[in-house]
Amino acid sequence: MTDLQFQETDPFAPIHYVYDVEEIICSRRTRYQHLLVFRSRYFGRVLVLDGVVQLTERDEHFYHEMLTQVVLHAHPDPADVLIIGGGDGGSLREVLKHQSVKRVQMVELDRGVIEASREFLPTLSTGFADPRAHVLETKGEEFLAGTSDRFDLVIMDSTDPVGPAANLFTDECLAAAGSVLKDDGMFVAQTESLHFHADFVREVQRKLARFFKIADLCTVPLSTYGGNWWTISIGSKVHDPREPRRQCTVATKYYAEDVHRQAFLAPSLRRKLIEG
Ligand code: AG3
Numbered sequence: 038m039t040d041l042q043f044q045e046t047d048p049f050a051p052i053h054y055v056y057d058v059e060e061i062i063c064s065r066r067t068r069y070q071h072l073l074v075f076r077s078r079y080f081g082r083v084l085v086l087d088g089v090v091q092l093t094e095r096d097e098h099f100y101h102e103m104l105t106q107v108v109l110h111a112h113p114d115p116a117d118v119l120i121i122g123g124g125d126g127g128s129l130r131e132v133l134k135h136q137s138v139k140r141v142q143m144v145e146l147d148r149g150v151i152e153a154s155r156e157f158l159p160t161l162s163t164g165f166a167d168p169r170a171h172v173l174e175t176k177g178e179e180f181l182a183g184t185s186d187r188f189d190l191v192i193m194d195s196t197d198p199v200g201p202a203a204n205l206f207t208d209e210c211l212a213a214a215g216s217v218l219k220d221d222g223m224f225v226a227q228t229e230s231l232h233f234h235a236d237f238v239r240e241v242q243r244k245l246a247r248f249f250k251i252a253d254l255c256t257v258p259l260s261t262y263g264g265n266w267w268t269i270s271i272g273s274k275v276h277d278p279r280e281p282r283r284q285c286t287v288a289t290k291y292y293a294e295d296v297h298r299q300a301f302l303a304p305s306l307r308r309k310l311i312e313g
Contacts, residue, residue: 043075046088048199050233050263054090056083062157067149069201074157080261082158084125086150086196092125094160096260098290100227101127101194103257103300104269106292108190108223109135110285111271111278115189116140119217121177121205123194124150129164132192134287142188143172144180146201178204181213189219193226198237206241211272215248221275224249230264231256231310238268239310245272253278254307255300257291268302 041058062074062082073085081094092100105128109115116139118132124145132141141164145151151172154162164170173180177193191214195202204210205226214224228234228241238254245252249272259267271278281297302310 045090047263048089048197052263054261054263056080063153067147069147069149072149072153074153084158089197090261091196092127093261097127097161099257099259100267101131102289102292103255104128104194104225104227105131105192106289107255107269107297107300108225108271108278110281110283110297111276112189112223113282117188118190118192119144119188121191121193121195125154125158126162126164128192128194129170130161133164133167133169139169141170142186143170144175144177145172146174146176148174178210181210181217184217186217187219188217189222191218191222191224195227197229208244211244212248215272218274223276223278224272226270228268228270230262231266231268233264235310238270239313241270242311245270248272250274251277254302256302257300
């Protein structure tokens with residue numbers, strides 16, 4: 038045991054978590070940000086970007102499963118999937134569990150995150166070796182504006198919406214996400230907590246309602262992100278995301294059909310949220 042500690046500098050939560058650090062595994066600058074991986078006795082390995090905790094080995098499956106498996110199961114036959122961000126590979130790992138998925142395009146700005154994950158986070162980065170996975174190193178908004186590819190699912194696994202990730206939640210970018218989807222496609226993004234970031238969640242829901250037939254959100258309880266009651270916002274062109282359309286036959290730790298059905302925000306709470 039050391040008495041080394043790491044205090045998170047959360048960009049817009051009124052709280053700062055402090056972790057006991059057993060060992061610093063990697064601390065380096067990538068081209069875009071500072072990247073730290075440390076080990077904590079309780080959480081296992083922890084990935085930190087510019088002072089903000091992105092995942093811990095202990096609870097990442099709650100986040101990655103709910104971000105991906107809800108839409109993967111609400112879609113009748115997801116084959117082509119776009120992941121924006123997600124350089125650690127956690128979302129990619131989840132998507133590739135499905136045999137229906139033929140191709141995953143990942144668009145990650147910072148190759149340094151992928152490299153560090155392949156080196157230090159082996160339980161997350163398994164998918165990069167899969168021949169269905171294709172990685173492009175560019176900005177999500179630029180890819181969306183320029184591509185002629187069409188997808189069944191667009192999954193936005195971004196950092197907090199400050200700095201570069203804020204560009205992903207503009208009208209232009211969300212509209213572009215809608216236009217790269219096939220006719221019955223679905224969009225999903227991580228959209229922060231209902232406790233500390235309700236204004237942001239409301240803004241995203243209102244925008245999605247303009248660009249998609251259905252806008253909705255589910256929540257997932259996380260132990261590590263400040264605010265904890267974390268939201269996953271969904272825009273869908275046809276299919277009601279509340280309804281699982283396929284049986285869950287992939288291995289998951291948290292996601293299951295009954296979890297899917299109970300994860301969506303109660304309608305009265307959603308109404309209050311949207312009305313502000
Ligand atoms: N993306 C969401 C990170 C949010 C972290 N926020 C915080 N700790 N305040 C995580 C990427 C995992 N693939």
